[in-house]
Amino acid sequence: MGAAWRNAVPIGVAVVAALAIGAGVDTVHRHPWSHKSAPTVAKPASTTTEKGGKPRFVVGVRRDGDALVVRDVRNGHDVGLPVAAPAGRRFQRIAAGPSDSYIVASYASRKIMFHRFVLGKDGEPSALTDIPRATVPGVSTTSSDMAVTPDGASIAYVTYRSGGAGSVDVVSTRTGTRKTWTAKSPARISSLSWAGDTLSFLWSPQPRAGARGELVAAVPPQFRMLNTAGPAGDLKLSKPVLKLPAGTEAAVLSPDGRTVVAGLESSSHVAIQQYSTETGRPGRVLWTQKGRPGVRRLDADSSGGHLLLSGDDGRLYGPEERTPVLADDLSDVAW
Numbered sequence: 206m207g208a209a210w211r212n213a214v215p216i217g218v219a220v221v222a223a224l225a226i227g228a229g230v231d232t233v234h235r236h237p238w239s240h241k242s243a244p245t246v247a248k249p250a251s252t253t254t255e256k257g258g259k260p261r262f263v264v265g266v267r268r269d270g271d272a273l274v275v276r277d278v279r280n281g282h283d284v285g286l287p288v289a290a291p292a293g294r295r296f297q298r299i300a301a302g303p304s305d306s307y308i309v310a311s312y313a314s315r316k317i318m319f320h321r322f323v324l325g326k327d328g329e330p331s332a333l334t335d336i337p338r339a340t341v342p343g344v345s346t347t348s349s350d351m352a353v354t355p356d357g358a359s360i361a362y363v364t365y366r367s368g369g370a371g372s373v374d375v376v377s378t379r380t381g382t383r384k385t386w387t388a389k390s391p392a393r394i395s396s397l398s399w400a401g402d403t404l405s406f407l408w409s410p411q412p413r414a415g416a417r418g419e420l421v422a423a424v425p426p427q428f429r430m431l432n433t434a435g436p437a438g439d440l441k442l443s444k445p446v447l448k449l450p451a452g453t454e455a456a457v458l459s460p461d462g463r464t465v466v467a468g469l470e471s472s473s474h475v476a477i478q479q480y481s482t483e484t485g486r487p488g489r490v491l492w493t494q495k496g497r498p499g500v501r502r503l504d505a506d507s508s509g510g511h512l513l514l515s516g517d518d519g520r521l522y523g524p525e526e527r528t529p530v531l532a533d534d535l536s537d538v539a540w
Contacts, residue, residue, distance in 0.1 A: 253305045253324050260506050262328040263513075264307050265535030270295030273309065274535065275328050281531065284328040291335075294318065298351040298362075301507040301539045308336070308353045308360060308378070312345040319360060319378070338381025341374045347536070352397035352404065355460075355507050359433070361404050363394045369411055373397075373440060375404065375433050384437040394440075396455050396503065400462035402434040407449070407456055425451040428465055430458075430482075447485035455502045458482070460509035466491065468500030468514060475500055477514065506540050513540055 253261050262284060265274045272287035273296060290296045294311040302308050305324040310317050319339045325331035343364030350363045358378055365371045369391030376383040388394070393409040409426040431443035449456060449467050456467040465480040474495045479488035502515030519533035532538070 253328050258508060259511055260540035262324065263538045263540040264299060264322065264324070265532065265538040266296045266299055266309070268534060268536045270297060270311075270536070272296070273299070273322060273330070273333070275324065275330055276532070276535075277328065278540070285330045288322070288330050288333050291318075291320070297345050297347075297537070298349065299537050299539045300351050300353040300360075300504070302353055302357040303355065303507055306357065307539055308351075308357065309333075310345070310349075310351055310360075310362065315342060315344060317341040317343070317345050317362060317364070319376075321357075336378050339376050339378050340381070341376060341383065343372065343374075348393060348395075350395050350397050350406075352399055354399045355509065359399075361397050361399070361433075363397065363406075371440075373404070373406070373431070384433065386431065386437055386440040386442065388440040396457060398457045398505070400458050400460055402432060403458070403462055404431045404433050405429065405446075405456075405458040405465075406431070406443075407453070408443075408445075425449060426453050428456055428467075428480075428482075430462075446482050447480055449480070454500050455515065457503045457505055457512070460505075464488070466503065466512065468503045470500055475516075477503070477512070504539065511540075513538070 261277065261279065263276050263278055265276060267274060267287070270290060272289050274287050275284040276282070277284055290311055294313040296309055297312050298310040300308050302321065307322045309320045309322050311320060317340060319336040320333055321336055322333050323331045339360065341362045341364065345364055348365065352361045359375055360378060361373060361375050363371050363373055370388050371392065371394045372385055372387045373394060374383055374385050391411045394406050395409065396407040398405050406429055407426045408429050410424055425448045427445045428447050428449055429443040429445050435442065447465065450469055452470055453467050456465050458465055463482055465482055467478055467480060469476045469478055474493050476493040477491045479491065480486065481488060499517035500514065501517055504513040505511065506513065519531060
């Protein structure tokens with residue numbers, strides 16, 4: 206993967222803005238974003254969630270990958286002490302798992318390993334344990350991406366080969382069984398998210414050189430879906446669902462697979478907008494903000510009901526708080 210492209214797509218160096226997108230996503234059960242089979246009676250809130258199930262804490266990877274940090278989204282204060290990375294390794298990606306757990310990826314010597322990180326009472330770091338047998342070979346960079354199924358049973362991870370072509374590995378946290386889909390052409394593979402056995406992602410081809418050597422802009426990104434229960438092999442087995450506006454950096458699939466929510470940028474504002482996977486048509490705008498903080502990632506918590514927007518403005522916005530919290534020391538965050 207060329208240095209110029211690595212510098213152009215710093216997915217791993219985004220800072221996070223955690224947002225409850227207006228009143229429309231206050232709970233999982235009232236919003237069309239939610240899975241239809243969600244229970245009608247809410248479970249008791251854990252010690253790490255607010256009333257209504259909103260996460261109270263985010264867990265972030267420090268920029269140099271040496272430690273994990275738990276941060277209270279209400280006041281920006283760190284909770285407990287940082288948790289060091291395993292000897293000789295560096296944390297790179299993190300994603301929410303079931304209950305109060307997270308899956309963290311670490312990298313060294315062309316090998317990605319995974320660890321389970323658990324929060325205790327009031328967000329205090331409780332345990333960091335290796336997930337045995339679950340590994341992915343290859344080169345992990347700041348452009349790599351990861352997603353974990355809500356039950357924590359499967360991890361999807363993106364690595365890249367020389368020249369910028371990527372691979373998507375899906376590995377079982379229980380058995381270590383791994384399936385791989387490989388792209389033949391260079392492109393950025395980002396915004397991984399799960400809906401059942403379906404893994405979705407953004408496919409963004411690199412800009413190419415024209416006949417006179419000029420840089421030709423890349424085509425708008427495709428939102429694609431991959432049936433991970435099907436055969437492994439060529440990433441072309443994934444299905445293109447819709448094209449998003451040029452410059453779209455982040456999108457996430459709803460738990461029922463019917464709706465895509467994308468983070469969009471313009472010259473004057475950023476917005477989060479719904480799209481239908483059935484028709485490809487744009488739907489409701491869920492949230493807008495004047496200015497250009499940038500959109501780099503958009504993720505959901507493990508319930509699928511609350512969204513996490515990653516920006517590049519160096520600030521962390523809590524679900525309901527209006528006072529931004531500086532978080533430019535973190536390279537990746539999940540809640």
